[in-house]
Amino acid sequence: MATQTEASVERDGVTEGSQDEVPATEEVLGERRESEGFEAPVKEATPGEVEEALPAPGMVEEVPDAETAVERQQAGGWFGRLRQGLRRSRESVVGQLNAAMAEFRDAEDEEFWERVEEILIASDVGVTTTAKLVRELEQEALQRNVTSGDELRALLVEHATRMLQGPVELDVSHSPTVILMVGVNGTGKTTTIGKLVNFLPGKAMLAAGDTFRAAAIEQLQRWGERTGAPVVARERGADAAAVAHEAVEAAKRDEVDVLLVDTAGRLHTKLNLMAELDKVRRVIGRQLSGAPHEVLLTVDATTGQNGLRQAKMFNEVAGVTGVILTKLDGTAKGGIALAIADEIGVPIKLISVGEKAEDLHPFDAREFAEALFGDL
Amino acid sequence: MFDTLGERLNAALDGVRGSGNLDEDQVKKITREIRLALLEADVNYAVVKEFVGNVRERATGAEVSKALSPGQQVVKIVNEELANLMGGTSHKLTFASRPPTVVMLAGLNGHGKTTVAGKLALFVRKLRKNPYLVACDTYRPAAIDQLQQIGRELGVSVYSEGTEPPPEEIAERGIKSAADGGYDFVVVDTAGRQVVDVEMMQELQRVRKAAKPHSVLLVLDVVTGQNAVEVAQAFQEYADFDGMVLTKLDGDARGGAALSVVSVTGRPIRFASEGEKMSEFDYFYPDRMAGRILGMGDVLTLIEKAEQQMDREEAEADAKRLMAGKFTFEDFLKQMQMIKKMGPLSGLLGMIPGLNKQLRGAQIDDSMLGRVEAMVTSMTAKERRNPKLLQNQGRVRRIARGSGTTPQEVQKLVKQFNEMQKMMRQMGRGGGMPRMPGLPGRR
Numbered sequence: 104m105a106t107q108t109e110a111s112v113e114r115d116g117v118t119e120g121s122q123d124e125v126p127a128t129e130e131v132l133g134e135r136r137e138s139e140g141f142e143a144p145v146k147e148a149t150p151g152e153v154e155e156a157l158p159a160p161g162m163v164e165e166v167p168d169a170e171t172a173v174e175r176q177q178a179g180g181w182f183g184r185l186r187q188g189l190r191r192s193r194e195s196v197v198g199q200l201n202a203a204m205a206e207f208r209d210a211e212d213e214e215f216w217e218r219v220e221e222i223l224i225a226s227d228v229g230v231t232t233t234a235k236l237v238r239e240l241e242q243e244a245l246q247r248n249v250t251s252g253d254e255l256r257a258l259l260v261e262h263a264t265r266m267l268q269g270p271v272e273l274d275v276s277h278s279p280t281v282i283l284m285v286g287v288n289g290t291g292k293t294t295t296i297g298k299l300v301n302f303l304p305g306k307a308m309l310a311a312g313d314t315f316r317a318a319a320i321e322q323l324q325r326w327g328e329r330t331g332a333p334v335v336a337r338e339r340g341a342d343a344a345a346v347a348h349e350a351v352e353a354a355k356r357d358e359v360d361v362l363l364v365d366t367a368g369r370l371h372t373k374l375n376l377m378a379e380l381d382k383v384r385r386v387i388g389r390q391l392s393g394a395p396h397e398v399l400l401t402v403d404a405t406t407g408q409n410g411l412r413q414a415k416m417f418n419e420v421a422g423v424t425g426v427i428l429t430k431l432d433g434t435a436k437g438g439i440a441l442a443i444a445d446e447i448g449v450p451i452k453l454i455s456v457g458e459k460a461e462d463l464h465p466f467d468a469r470e471f472a473e474a475l476f477g478d479l
Numbered sequence: 480m481f482d483t484l485g486e487r488l489n490a491a492l493d494g495v496r497g498s499g500n501l502d503e504d505q506v507k508k509i510t511r512e513i514r515l516a517l518l519e520a521d522v523n524y525a526v527v528k529e530f531v532g533n534v535r536e537r538a539t540g541a542e543v544s545k546a547l548s549p550g551q552q553v554v555k556i557v558n559e560e561l562a563n564l565m566g567g568t569s570h571k572l573t574f575a576s577r578p579p580t581v582v583m584l585a586g587l588n589g590h591g592k593t594t595v596a597g598k599l600a601l602f603v604r605k606l607r608k609n610p611y612l613v614a615c616d617t618y619r620p621a622a623i624d625q626l627q628q629i630g631r632e633l634g635v636s637v638y639s640e641g642t643e644p645p646p647e648e649i650a651e652r653g654i655k656s657a658a659d660g661g662y663d664f665v666v667v668d669t670a671g672r673q674v675v676d677v678e679m680m681q682e683l684q685r686v687r688k689a690a691k692p693h694s695v696l697l698v699l700d701v702v703t704g705q706n707a708v709e710v711a712q713a714f715q716e717y718a719d720f721d722g723m724v725l726t727k728l729d730g731d732a733r734g735g736a737a738l739s740v741v742s743v744t745g746r747p748i749r750f751a752s753e754g755e756k757m758s759e760f761d762y763f764y765p766d767r768m769a770g771r772i773l774g775m776g777d778v779l780t781l782i783e784k785a786e787q788q789m790d791r792e793e794a795e796a797d798a799k800r801l802m803a804g805k806f807t808f809e810d811f812l813k814q815m816q817m818i819k820k821m822g823p824l825s826g827l828l829g830m831i832p833g834l835n836k837q838l839r840g841a842q843i844d845d846s847m848l849g850r851v852e853a854m855v856t857s858m859t860a861k862e863r864r865n866p867k868l869l870q871n872q873g874r875v876r877r878i879a880r881g882s883g884t885t886p887q888e889v890q891k892l893v894k895q896f897n898e899m900q901k902m903m904r905q906m907g908r909g910g911g912m913p914r915m916p917g918l919p920g921r922r
Binding site: 221224318403409 | 523524525591619626627673675676702705707710729
């Protein structure tokens, strides 16, 4: 086993605490990533896996009951209390804020600040950004001797707005402008591209760079049909960078205004997939200097604190120029946007609120802050 | 900022270690850390409040054990409470005595329902069931194509009627078609929906009524934040799910949402879906998830995975040869393939307690294993058994060509292999661990 572990712990900076035996392939990846001809490792969705992991017999419980054969967990005690307490928790968050603000007397009330903290955290703002925001707010409230809840709420919106403010304009001044869409699986890249076609001025072209997920190409093609934008696509499993290459050529040739390049969803922790993204980006840049002009990261508004990691890693690899906050039509308030803008420094540029092609809007920091903390 | 609870607690308890009992101040300090860590892990704030209250009560209470240090004791309490909250035991699949067993999937957009449908089909086939997929997502463009492609890859039949008919009718006819076709396990895939969309939620209710599923599973992305609670409550109201599938567990999200949902709905998490391969799907082990949220590693899973892949006798024989300095590239290859079967390297490393911290930020790439493997498989059998032959530059060049690597890489591999072999021989002779002068070689 020892040799395996050594061979497996592989990269610089990993070696702390591991054997100092340098494993065989330490520099291999580095070389691969630098070499232009790096073929992205093809992810497999292998049906061949079938035989490998047959579970031990006896794991299946046959239950004679033909009706719901599912054991329901009876939850009593504090589960029950909690469930009661959390009913309609959204209303309760807003209600709490209202209640807290109504009771606000002066800035020295510790309990009050704790409640504000709680409210921010319940909106996914996160511990660090919440602490910062509350600290700022508390200081200013003390300085200005704020005594009314309304005034304080206005102050809260003010501070949040400041945190969220950034350039929201998309740079579409090039011909063609190339926009690269990146993000974790299921955050809405392909759907957002469909919406962007309507949102952006001029003639658009789409590139089906998600060559991995089943039917992703077809999904983009449907959007092409709906919006009338031509779609450059290859077969599933093709090299995403090759698709991007072809698409940039076509966009130049056909003189379209905007080329929207879709990519496969990838977890920011998958190094090989992030390297693939890096390659797509470089291939585009080599063909059209200065491109991609925008790299837009889709972040699902329901995402919790992991959104920070996503933004950080994608920014490092792909140089994100803006975030599109998606699925804001749900129950999530998207407080993670505040954390991303504050801690990662990437501006939020667009919000996506529905399923229709026109449901894409420029991000308005004040409006968003008011929706988060305003009086409802 | 991204500290795990385990680390936070260790830090908070550093001062506590050695003291006899936890005083009130110390308990306060600890509970604060627990609170912050859980919030950063996206556990719902109200759940955190209750949880921390419970821990505080138990920590200040009478449960002072002589066997444990106060620090260990808190960790134990937290772990127990977490596992308790997550439902304690894992919930295995059950099958209807009169097939087909019908399982319906529901969830928000983009959380992975369609992928899970495929994975679940493959999973039950391994349990000797004959699965059937029913495509009821009539909204998202190409969702049906996606399910069909997955079905083709897995060799699982997919029932679809396009996007025109109401999903509840598709479900009903699909299930009938499964029964007629002799399939005994049906997975009904539904469209993703937002819980505020009442019409869509009512549609889900109708699909549920028509499908009469034996089980309804809520598919939930592990990155979900604070609103997991509202989402779960809404799906409970309209779809009355009896369990959850937690998806995208191969990312680095802490997964506090899982905790929130279990605690407010009382429904257990039944499956864990953790990768892009269709086979990366398993029963969910709540006690292990507690460890993940705590950042304590997942030793149990690791041990189990290793055991599944290793033939004990073979391993012992290998070890003997290894110690005798007869370790060859063939053994090396065998071991490497075994590791690969255990799953992605990054995942494995995450399971080793204590390693998490050192490896944070470290980037593990599984494809490098493939590169080494390519080099070794490009060697002739003779070369593998006798690495000395690889001093020959002609052979090195041939291997590099064959494996798509460079001669430098091959040489490097050979050099490291030789060093490894030397080290093992030394150990085998009882020379003690090299570079660890403190260790006696012989008793």
